[in-house]
Amino acid sequence: MTLFTLEAVDHVQLALPPGGEEAARAFYTGVLGMTEQPKPPVLAERGGCWFVEGSVELHLGVEPAFRPARKAHPGLRVVGLDALATRLAAAGAPVTRDDTVPGRRRFHTEDPFGNRLEFLEKDHPGHESLRTCGGR
Structure with missing residues (x-):
């Protein structure tokens, strides 16, 4: 018998290189439409930035010996997958x-x-396939 329950994912942490905050803001707020959430002062000193949209929270932390996550990734459910693919x-x-x-x-x-990101949407019968959507 367990004495705890995993309830939900609170946030996902991704790494960024030193000095990458402005590029992160341009992408996560400008392209994905997320809102930057202020970091607590004790954590803000470390650099990086946090973004939120609905129940999705992504933290980007500075990693001095940065290497992008090419396999590990968050899988983010969306509504309007084709529109997002076109925007990206x-x-x-x-x-x-x-x-x-x-x-x-x-x-x-x-x-x-x-850093690899996955976006997914439940398929609806009769919906145009993502393969016909613009993008690369």
Whole structure:
């Protein structure tokens, strides 16, 4: 018998290189439409930035020996997957489609630092396939 319950994911932490905060803001607020959330003062000294949209919270922390996450990634559910793919492609971000998971339409992209991000939407019968959407 367990004495605890995992309730939800509070946030996902991604790394960014030193000095990458402005590029992160441009991508996460400007392209993805998230809102920057002020970090607590004790953590703000470390650099990085936090972003939120609805129940999704992404923290980007400075990692001096930065290497992008190319395999590990957050999988973010969205409504309006095609519109997001088009927006990302227009911003110059790669859009790699992958329709291999039954019942879900999805694609992968990268943030400005090369961190992998997955966006997915439940497939609806009769909905145009993501394969016909713009983007790279």
